Amino acid sequence: MSAVLKRNNVKVLGQGQQPMIFAHGYGCDQNMWRFITPAFEDRYKIILFDHVGHGQSDAAAFDQAKYASLDGYADDVLAICRELNLKDVIFVGHSVSAMIGILAANKEPERFDRLVLIGPSPRYINDGDYVGGFKQEDIEGLLDFLDSNHLGWSSTMAPVIMGNPDRPELGEELTNSFCRTDPDIAKHFARVTFLSDNRADLPSVKTRALILQCSQDAIAPEAVGRYMHQSLPGSEFVQLTATGHCPNLSAPEETIAAMEAFLSDPTPARAVA
Amino acid sequence: MDQGSLIETAEELYESAPCGYLSTLPDGTIIRANQTFLTWIGMDRQELVGHRCFQDILSIGAKIFYDTHLTPLLRMQGFVNEIAFDLACSDGRALPVLANLVQKRDANGRPMVHRITLFNATDRRKYERELLLARQKAERATQELKRLNETLEERVAQEVAERLKAEEALRQAQKMEAIGQLTGGIAHDFNNLLTIIVGNIELLQRRLPEGSDRLQRAATHAMEATRRAATLTQRLLAFSRRQPLDPKPIDVNKLVAGMSDLLRRTLGEVVVLETVLGGGLWRSQADPNQLENAILNLAVNARDAMSEGGKLTIETANARLDEAYVEALAEPVPPGQYVLVAVSDTGTGMDKATMERVFEPFFTTKEVGKGTGLGLSQVYGFVRQSNGHVRIYSELGEGTTIKIYLPRLIGSDEEPAEMPSKSPVMVRGMGETILVVEDEPDLRTYTTEALRDMGYRVLEAGDGRGALEIVEQHPEIDLLFTDVVLAGGMNGRALSDEVSRRRPGLPVLYTTGYTQNAIVHHGRLDPGMHLIGKPFTYAELASKVRRMLDGDQF
Structure with missing residues (x-):
């Protein structure tokens, strides 16, 4: 396996030709897509991966400088596409990965056919008239809590509390097996994610995009989804009845249906400016 | 009282258990909560149940965690164990808890309800914080140890x-x-x-x-x-630091200024002399004649290093040698205040091997017959004997600076010495009686004959005992002239002490070629003692004896 595929724990499934790459958001790994991908395996080539520092990726490949902004993660997406020689790509990104997909599509627009953005947010912190859903001090509170190592998030960060990062199996026995994240990388990713501001990257997107907006999403409220829709040229907006931030888990059928409708529609919603 | 009322009901256990119990719908809406939980967060059952979501009563970090981690985990594995986060209590406090969540699903696998158990983790959190601090401390210690190990080789090499x-x-x-x-x-x-x-x-x-x-x-x-x-x-x-020195309080600036004519003549026309005399220069204590000699020697060496011409700079300044500086020196030099005389040339300079040997007697880089190899030896010996310090700096092709540090003289009201006159006046005796004590017969003969020739009456002795007998018999003796080192067990100093007891106030003139003995402490004359160094000339002897007998201060 090539270095890139190993680094990002890339999995390729499905019987179709057109590639569909799924990118997980902050807090989990490619397991996020377990209820979605079966619906597309017969017609698409499914590509799953973990961001560096998450799931089964190679945490040793983590580089503070490279991943100091979402660009580093977008470059990884493009590296995977190049490695697998993917064209006409349908990019499905959840949460922060929706923005990673937008950055990738801006870097290599010709490679992408469509973007499916689930619970996207270009900026989490309120800014003047812009409503991001969080006050600056909320995010600082989150980051402080992460820094104090207590959100202990005993499940995912047990090794920190156990004091045995060299023996993660100790954490394994005691806590939860999914979505394991290296605690230092998780803190770093939280900082990059929640302090990011990619509003300026939206108008230049040339790829057709679908925005899936949940109800009562504390991470990406409806106002943010509307802002995305207005700022992304030619984007489509679907309001889901599903609540929370993870419709791919809590309401897979509704999510799949919205995606199917978008993917089967051959014409752009409106001309790209 | 019937038996039943003694046994707690399931209701009692649920409401007052030492942990919080909650049931929520999959979207987080709270449908049941026990009293323990309500008490912890300070809310009524009515305002909570059916109206609020679990994620609403979490701190902001926990709220984000709930959406990003907890919900996906619950959906995927059906439970989460021992998640640590904070509840946001109604009074604004944060209550640390450990949470266990189980997702109940229907026959089709759809989530129906979440059962949540919460433990008050206040103490545990404190303990964790202590553990983390201890671990950070241990990590720092390990890092430090690692660093020490990594630099061990380097430090050993440095030490060696x-x-x-x-x-x-x-x-x-x-x-x-x-x-x-x-x-x-x-x-x-x-x-x-x-x-x-x-x-x-x-x-x-x-x-x-x-x-x-x-x-x-x-x-x-x-x-x-x-x-x-x-x-x-x-x-x-x-x-060899054994020349008789006559240290006096000196003003080094005055001494250097007084030498400029001599230096200009010595340096010739191709070498430019510049003197930079430091203001407010401290007084020092040294033998002025020997300091002049030292400066002259350095000037001659500098001139010889600048055959094509160049510049000789003599600088004076106050200087302080600190502990660190003197510790690095091989020879013992006390830290403190010094008067610096620096002689610099723009000549050929010297390499390291030459610098190491440059103070050795007879070491010379000059052609045979051009130099004795004793100039810098004199400088070195004189300065060391004067409790000072010499430092040499040189770069091949750039030039050389030699720095003389003489100890600062503190707390003396003595006026700086005037330079002694260079030509002793020839004077004659007027029949005074001199006792000459010298154990070397030829030397004694020469001395007694010279003194007689000058017009003195001379008595002689070969050792201390003989000399004392003569003193007993000849109360007319006007001056005792004795070698410092005498054979026969009594040295010149002891003899002088004996004679002083019998003839208080009798002037004593010492002679020696050597100073490491009773008359000279650390190379210096004791105050009030007079000495004529060997070899002495007829004229020097005549002058010195005359002045002693006349009671001149010098």
Whole structure:
């Protein structure tokens, strides 16, 4: 396996030709897509991966400088596409990965056919008239809590509390097996994610995009989804009845249906400016 | 009371268990909560149940965690265990809890309800914080240890290099000491011999018949050669720190300024002399004649290093040698305040090997016959004997600076010494009686004859005992002239002490070619004692004796 595929724990499934790459958001790994991908395996080539520092990726490949902004993660997406020689790509990104997909599509627009953005947010912190859903001090509170190592998030960060990062199996026995994240990388990713501001990257997107907006999403409220829709040229907006931030888990059928409708529609919603 | 009321009901256990119980719908809406939980967060059942979501009563970090981690985990594995986060209580407090969540699903696998158990983790959180702090401390210690290990080799190499440098410096110091002892011994013996030679040549010159010009010239040549030999032994003594020094309070600026004519003549026309005299210069204590000699020697060396011309700079300044500086020196130099005289040239400079040997007597880079190799030895010996310090800086092709540090003189009201007159006046005796004590017969003969020739009455003794007998018998003695080192168990100092008891106030003139003895402490004359260094000339002896008898202060 090539270095890139190993680094990002890339999995390729499905019987179709057109590639569909799924990118997980902050807090989990490619397991996020377990209820979605079966619906597309017969017609698409499914590509799953973990961001560096998450799931089964190679945490040793983590580089503070490279991943100091979402660009580093977008470059990884493009590296995977190049490695697998993917064209006409349908990019499905959840949460922060929706923005990673937008950055990738801006870097290599010709490679992408469509973007499916689930619970996207270009900026989490309120800014003047812009409503991001969080006050600056909320995010600082989150980051402080992460820094104090207590959100202990005993499940995912047990090794920190156990004091045995060299023996993660100790954490394994005691806590939860999914979505394991290296605690230092998780803190770093939280900082990059929640302090990011990619509003300026939206108008230049040339790829057709679908925005899936949940109800009562504390991470990406409806106002943010509307802002995305207005700022992304030619984007489509679907309001889901599903609540929370993870419709791919809590309401897979509704999510799949919205995606199917978008993917089967051959014409752009409106001309790209 | 029936048996039933003694046994707790399931309801009682649920409501008052030491943990919080909650049931929520999959979207987080709270449908049941126990009293323990309500008490913890300070809310009524009515305002909570059916109206609020679990994520609403979490701190902001926990709220984000709930959406990003907890919900996905619950959906995927059906439970989460021991999640640590904070509840946001109604009074604003944050309550640390550990949460276990189980997702109940229907027959089709759809989530129906979440059962949530919460433990108050306040104490545990404190304990965790202590553990984390201890671990951070241990990590820092480990890092430090690792760093020490990594630099071990480097530090050992550094230590060894420093040790080697110290040993090399010690070896150099020991070498200088050994050469000093050797040259000092030789010079002492030569001085005695030269005194006899000088005396006898002078005797010959005075007694040669009129008209024997050729013989007079031969005697003059012999005398000149002897004087040159005496200069050599003087320098050897200087190097070995055994020359008799006569330290006086001096103003180094005045001394340097007074030398400028002499220096200009010495340097010739191709070398420019610049003197930079520091303002507010402290006074120092040293033998002014020898300091002049030292500066002159340095100027001559500098001139020879600048055959094509150049610039000689003499600077003076106040200087402080600190602990760190003196510790690095091989020779013992006390830290403190010094007066600095620096002589710099723009000449050829010297390499490291030359610098290491440059103070050794007879080491010279000059052609045979051009130099004695004793100039810098004199400087070194004189400065060390004066409790000072010499430092040499040189770069090949750039030039050389030699710095002399002389100790600052503190708390003396004495006026700086005027330079002594260079030409002693020839004076004669007026029949005064002088007792000469000298164990070397030839030297005694020369001295007594010279003194008689000058017009004195002379008594003589070969040792201390003999001298004391003569003193008993001859109360008319006006001056005791004694060698410092005497055979027969009583040295000049002891003799002088004895004589002083019998004849208080009798002037005593010492002579020696050597100063490491009773009369000279650390190379210095004791205050009030008078000394004439060997070899002495007829004129010097005449002048010194006359002034002693006249009671002159000098």
